[in-house]
Amino acid sequence: MNSIAPELIAELKEKKEPDKGLPPLELKGALVMRFAPNPNGPPTIGSARGIVVNSEYTKKYHGKLIIRFDDTDPATKRPMLEAYDWYLDDCEWLGAKPDEVIIASDRIAKYYEVAEQLIKKGGAYVCFCEQEEFKALKDAKKACPHREEAAEKNLGFWKKMLSGEYEEQEAVLRIKTDITHKDPAIRDWVAFRIIRTPHPRPQVGDKYVAWPLLDFEGAVEDHLLGTTLIIRGKDLTDSETRQRYVYKYMGWTYPETMHWGRVQIHEFGKLSTSGLKKAIAEGTYTGWDDPRVPTIRALRRRGIRAEALRKFMIDLGLGETDISLSLDTLYAENRKLIDPIANRYFFVWNPVELEIEGAEPKVAKAPLHPAKKELREIPVGTKVLVCQSDVDILKEGERLRLKDLYNIEITGISPLRAKFIGTDMDLVKKEKARIIHWAPPDGLKVRVLSPDGEYTGIGERGIEKELDKVVQFERFGFVRIDSVSDVGVVAYFTHK
Template identity: 85%
Template sequence: MIKAAMLTTDELKLLIKKYALQNAVKYSKTPQAGAVMGKVMAHPELRPRAKEITVLVGDVLREIEEMTPESREDELKKLAPELLEELKEKKEPEKGLPPLEINGSLVMRFAPNPNGPPTLGSARGIVVNSEYTGRYNGKLIIRFDDTDPVTKRPMLEAYDWYLEDCLWLGTKPDEVIIASDRIPLYYETAEQLIRKDGAYVCFCKQEVFKALKDEKKACPHREQGVEKNLGLWKDMLSSCYKEQEAVLRIKTDIAHRDPAIRDWVAFRIIKTPHPRPSVGDRYCVWPLLDFEGAIEDHLCGTTHIIRGKDLIDSERRQRYIYKYMGWAYPKTLHWGRVQIYEFGKLSTSAIKKAIAEGIYTGWDDPRLPTIRAIRRRGIRPEALRKFMIDLGLGETDISLSLDTLYAENRKIIDPIANRYFFVWSPVKMEIEDAEPKVAKAPLHPSRGGIREIPVGTEVLVCRDDVETLKVGERLRLKDLYNIQITGISPLRAKFIGTDIDLIKKEKARIIHWAPTDGLKVRVLSPDGEYTGTGERGIEKELDRVVQFERFGFVRIDSVDDGVVAYFTHR
């Protein structure tokens, strides 16, 4: 048990540092103050010192912010090896993809509806299917299920977006199929099913059929005979009927325990032209997804299907077609739903509506879960691939944070991202007795290189820092010199030397700054927009990820009229 009264301030700070370092090593990032406070406050005898501890936690986190991941682990090993061992002893849950049962060659498909660009959910399908086909030297097909010109109307740009994002993720399909190019093939199978008495044309209104279906009763058209159904089918194809006047149904078990399986609709009449010019108004009878997908999986020789467990009913419906046609159904695996905290339940249709209303700037808005947005923020494809593979194929629904993805990405970009100063919500500080000079700061703490920053007798500092400053306080402007605060409004300070050992001895704060003639910078992030000033040199980093010190990693998106950066992560 810790005796609170017996701990000196230095001893208390050491305890805080141990817990903070353990958290930093575990999650590969600077901890949140609340997480460290929680650990410390787990000792009831320390709670009376909560106010003191809050200040010390802030001091410790500022120290850890300046440390590299390697130095954090080394420091923890030196200060509290038992806490490091505790992390290593905790058994990690099994990650990765299980082996597949394969007899012969492997053929898999990823089948998106191109009614918007790929999302993180799409990335899972792309990565997992390509990982398996790569592992087993199989064939990967990208199939666009675009046979709904109304409810999930395709976007012409989305076809290319999917292929671009596949390549970015390291996935090159062996074949690309567009379902709307193959409508006659579906018509042929429909006719064969009718001839086998496995399908019929139904004229019941939707509510009438539902009432019959719910009572496990057949509709009056179910037994009208093959020849009549063939004639009615040809009438459907000849545009003899209005929308919703007739549908083609697959005969199943009308008394099936699941009403969703009972005589489901395979084709419906849609008079709205398809957005692809090559298709347009060529067809008025369109297959529903369960029919189109079933036929394509057979035509393409698909051996394994991986999809969400919410689509289990699709297999149950499709198996009726396979039974009538004498086909072997592919092996299926299902995964549970994944919900990412940061995005909630955003659907493609909801995003499209919000973009039209001006809520989002476009499909690559940093607040969105699209691959285009993730790419623009500076997430690397290797990190996203590993993140998706590590999710595995479990059927349990899971909720998770993007912190794991960020941790993977940080491992890749931290060793190569140059460092720069960016001051958001800037406040000008006048510095008495300072002489103009050129500050020399490292481009990277371990890789070397120097960036030179000309500075006069005024600098810009963050308003967040200003709000905590006190007159008389001594601190250091990072990589520049030491100052003492002489006034808050307006903000003034005086130069007190360059000896950094003085600051270390006094355990004074070190804050970052920017020159008053620096670059105008806007950072777009999921939390909103940050505006301020950054040092010159950032403009040379176009399309690269850099680290804005004490802020986070960003990707420099444009430098034409000032700098626009997209926030990557902490």
């Protein structure tokens, strides 16, 4: 076979190895995609999926990527002023710099225009029903009295809505769908409501009282922006059916859509943006980049590479099933990137002093990285620090190796004492003695902030030169050196 038709073999192989990760797209024309967050908090790991998947497709198919801030709720999901920049910053970090940035609250007038046209076409009406009253009617597949009002009259009501003559809850603009639609979620949905709370953006402030809901704002924007493909969470699947009514009235073409299921991360559980906001305000977390928090900022601070996060997200694919995953895979991905470049250092947490008899002061030499020749030098006297967790399993008389230093025999547990017994590696090779790491008593104070708490101890000198770099604390894990000061070094735990 190989000799008669090698190209067939190649073709078969190609079929067997389709695009790993994201499914290929069947495009009819140019690709325009958007990522549309509400900036009511910083981008989370969940946002990263949207950012990465959208950008991956637009990169692959030479499309256009738009980031659109859906910030049309000044009250319930109130936008956070800093978050706009955080999104742009994290997008850029993730290699997803958008071609265009749109802020919905700057474009309210455009939504008003469409609303007016819809009213004129008889596709929308101002409804004065109380919420429960309308729900009862809707559930019974019955129209409310306002539904049949003439377009002219509705136009008048609409103008009053805009000029602030109605209070909150008093009037809404509804899109006329099919009041008997088999799915109650579709029946005459709300497009605009009154909100008296000023918008946090000073450019907008109290300029408007009639605010569009997401389904309306998104419908208009996706048309205006020329979006050709929408990928979003499956919680928004019904939006498509609702929005299609607007598109039908206006004679627009609806974009293609794809949806993904909910993602839950084991390590973080069910943390909502509002829940996090509260926990931060209460001081449970130190901020939006606390290592225990599922934001992109936190991962960055911990030394996770954008490349690893991208691959992680792409490998998830686009399933509609809800998924529940562990960050282990992300860590494994990241480890592949940082292990070859991270320098190695000793860090002793919960240090215990160990006095060594018969040891001459010397300078220990250890490789900066196991694959490289460069050495780091650590001056040692007759005392070293070792981890409490190593001491816990130590027995008197045990012989062991202090890594890159020399061999000792334990002569006492408390206080901890040992005697120098040589430098020969045979102790490890023939006697299978344990090797533990250590630090000089006059080393650097180090604090490591990790998702499961804080570790404090002493690290060898040299760590202070690695500011902002990811290093490996041997037998501990990878950390990013976050700050270096007189009081010591602060590191953020990356992963094992």
